[in-house]
Structure formats: structure tokens, C-alpha cells
Amino acid sequence: xxxxxxxxxxxxxxxxNAALRAVVRTAWSKGAxxxxxxxxxxxxxxxxxxxxGSGAVSGIIDRxxxxxxxxxxxxxxxxxxxxxxxxxxxxxxxxxxxxxxxxGSFRGGHVLDHELGxxxxxxxxxxxxxxxxxxxxxxxxxxxxxxxxxxxxxxxTATSHGRIFVxxxxxxxxxxxxxxxxIGCGAEEVLVPEIPYDLDxxxxxxxxxxxxxxRHAIMxxxxxxxxxxxxxxxxxNRLQRPIRMMVLGHLQRGGSPSAFDxxxxxxxxxxxxxxxxxxxxGVMVGLVANKFKTGPLRKTSCALDKVVAQYxxxxxxxx
Ligand code: F6P
Numbered sequence: 001x002x003x004x005x006x007x008x009x010x011x012x013x014x015x016x017n018a019a020l021r022a023v024v025r026t027a028w029s030k031g032a033x034x035x036x037x038x039x040x041x042x043x044x045x046x047x048x049x050x051x052x053g054s055g056a057v058s059g060i061i062d063r064x065x066x067x068x069x070x071x072x073x074x075x076x077x078x079x080x081x082x083x084x085x086x087x088x089x090x091x092x093x094x095x096x097x098x099x100x101x102x103x104g105s106f107r108g109g110h111v112l113d114h115e116l117g118x119x120x121x122x123x124x125x126x127x128x129x130x131x132x133x134x135x136x137x138x139x140x141x142x143x144x145x146x147x148x149x150x151x152x153x154x155x156x157t158a159t160s161h162g163r164i165f166v167x168x169x170x171x172x173x174x175x176x177x178x179x180x181x182x183i184g185c186g187a188e189e190v191l192v193p194e195i196p197y198d199l200d201x202x203x204x205x206x207x208x209x210x211x212x213x214x215r216h217a218i219m220x221x222x223x224x225x226x227x228x229x230x231x232x233x234x235x236x237n238r239l240q241r242p243i244r245m246m247v248l249g250h251l252q253r254g255g256s257p258s259a260f261d262x263x264x265x266x267x268x269x270x271x272x273x274x275x276x277x278x279x280x281x282g283v284m285v286g287l288v289a290n291k292f293k294t295g296p297l298r299k300t301s302c303a304l305d306k307v308v309a310q311y312x313x314x315x316x317x318x319x
Contacts, residue, residue: 001277005094007037008066009105012253013125013139015261016066019100021057022269030277041073041108047088061262064255076108086116096276102126106284110297113282121272122284122297127253130174133295134286141260143252144180150248151185158216166219166245168228170252178222179310188217193224194307203238
């Protein structure tokens with residue numbers, strides 16, 4: 001291979017730049033030219049891309065976001081969007097493409113690979129960690145640390161005032177970020193989309209906790225389970241206790257990647273590029289029990305088994 005492309009897609013995740021750096025440097029070490037596609041799928045459909053020159057990926061390992069930028073582009077699911085991309089691909093003359101992104105990007109990558117004939121390798125990067133085939137996706141650890149740090153601070157004020165705090169975290173339709181945040185900050189309750197919950201029962205438990213001498217209650221709500229505003233409203237109707245809420249939102253996506261994410265991104269970016277040069281295509285790379293794996297790009301629905309196992313562990317801790 002003499003010329004490959006690299007792009008980021010979907011929501012940005014801390015560590016995407018570290019992955020980009022590893023992809024580019026691995027390809028350079030093999031004598032190939034690397035084209036950086038700007039603005040994700042939108043940029044690909046408009047041919048917004050350029051050859052990355054020496055120094056293009058220097059000094060980015062610690063930077064959050066993605067220097068290639070990213071854009072959600074649902075039009076690629078339609079035939080017209082795919083035609084636009086096909087036309088640009090001919091001009092770009094790529095022999096392969098590494099996509100750093102989440103499940104939506106991998107679905108697009110599958111179309112590129114299977115229907116438009118371009119060899120594609122996916123590098124999992126999303127704060128949601130909802131991709132089967134890897135224990136961790138790039139950006140999850142950083143987002144988790146941000147959320148835990150925020151809850152630690154909230155607990156100080158919650159305890160001082162004896163308040164209940166409902167904290168909404170991201171994760172789309174996956175509860176892993178909420179569960180691990182709950183475990184990491186010792187939350188009283190965690191709501192996730194995958195497991196049904198009973199608010200009456202939760203309120204009874206919280207009341208019991210206060211009666212045992214607790215001075216606060218922290219409830220982590222995955223955005224896919226319910227909105228914090230709704231839960232807060234419902235709890236106010238059930239409990240005679242002061243309640244506040246906070247939505248962490250996009251704060252969880254920004255900032256410098258954690259050491260874990262930098263190293264994960266570097267290893268996965270390097271492995272993905274090695275795989276591409278060895279002829280792999282239509283796959284995503286992952287690390288499972290610290291071993292590199294490749295798996296299909298398309299099999300990307302929320303990692304339900306991980307959620308159920310971790311939720312069970314959380315319940316044991318709460319008991
Ligand atoms: O997939 C990453 C994610 O941050 C989700 O957790 C969240 O639901 C979604 O993206 C938000 O998307 P947007 O940045 O388009 O508002």
C-alpha cells in the first residue's frame with residue numbers, strides 16, 4: 001500500500017488524536033503516504049482531505065477532541081450520500097482507510113468496504129464504550145474520570161446540605177459509563193437503560209439510608225435510562241428531602257486524554273494500521289483481556305453482556 005486515508009467520525013472522544021498519530025506514524029514507517037480526511041463523513045463526501053506532511057501529528061498526543069474534526073452525516077445512509085462519497089474516493093485514490101470512531105462510523109465503514117470496495121479498518125473511539133469486540137473504547141476512561149471527579153465535588157455540597165443529587169451522564173443507549181461512574185464514586189443508586197428500575201423502591205431505599213444516618217444520596221442516571229429532570233421531578237413527589245440535579249453533558253467528551261486512553265489509542269492505532277497493511281479489511285480492532293483482536297465492523301450494538309455483569313457487581317456493592 002502506498003497511500004491510505006485516516007478519518008475520525010461520530011462524537012469526538014479524548015484519545016482520537018493519539019490514535020491518529022499512531023496510524024500516521026505506523027503508515028509512514030512502511031513508506032506510505034497518509035491522507036487526513038477532515039470533518040468526518042461530511043468531509044469525505046466533499047473531498048475535504050489533504051496529505052499529512054511531516055510534523056502533522058507532532059504534539060497532539062495530549063490534545064482532546066480530534067484535530068481532523070468530525071461531523072455527524074446521516075445522509076451517508078442514503079444512496080445519494082454514498083454516491084457523493086464514491087465520486088470523491090475516486091479522486092482521492094486511497095488504497096485503504098482507517099476510521100477512528102464509534103458504531104455509527106463503523107456501520108458507514110462497512111458500507112465503504114463492502115459496497116464501495118475500499119478496504120476499511122475501524123479503531124473504536126467513543127465515550128460510550130458500547131462496542132462489542134473490545135474491553136474499552138478510546139475516550140471512555142477519560143470521560144469516566146471526568147464524571148467521577150465531578151461527582152466527588154458534588155458530594156461535598158450534597159453532604160453539607162443533606163441533599164439528594166441526581167447526576168445525568170452520557171452513554172447514549174448504553175449504561176456502562178453510568179455503572180462504572182456509580183462504582184467509582186460509591187453512588188447510592190444507578191439507573192441504566194438496560195435494567196428496569198422502580199422509583200418507589202429506590203425512594204424507599206434512599207429514605208432508609210437517611211434514617212440510618214446517611215447525609216446525602218447520589219444517584220447516577222444514564223441519559224438513555226431517563227432525563228435527570230424527569231427523575232428529579234418524580235422523586236420530589238415521593239420524598240420530603242431537598243433534591244438537586246446536574247447534567248454533565250458534553251463536558252465528559254473534552255479535555256486531555258487520560259494516560260490509559262493515550263496508551264490504548266496508540267496501541268490500537270498501531271495495530272489497526274499493521275492489520276491494514278497485512279491485508280485485513282472490513283474489521284475493527286479491539287483489545288480483549290489485553291490481547292489484540294479483530295472483529296466484524298458491522299456487529300456493533302450495545303454491549304449488553306458487559307452491562308448486565310457490571311450491574312450485578314454494582315448491586316452487590318450496594319447491598
Ligand atoms: O456517542 C457519544 C455521545 O457523546 C453520546 O454519549 C451522546 O448521547 C451523544 O454522543 C451526543 O451527541 P451530540 O454530540 O451529537 O450531541
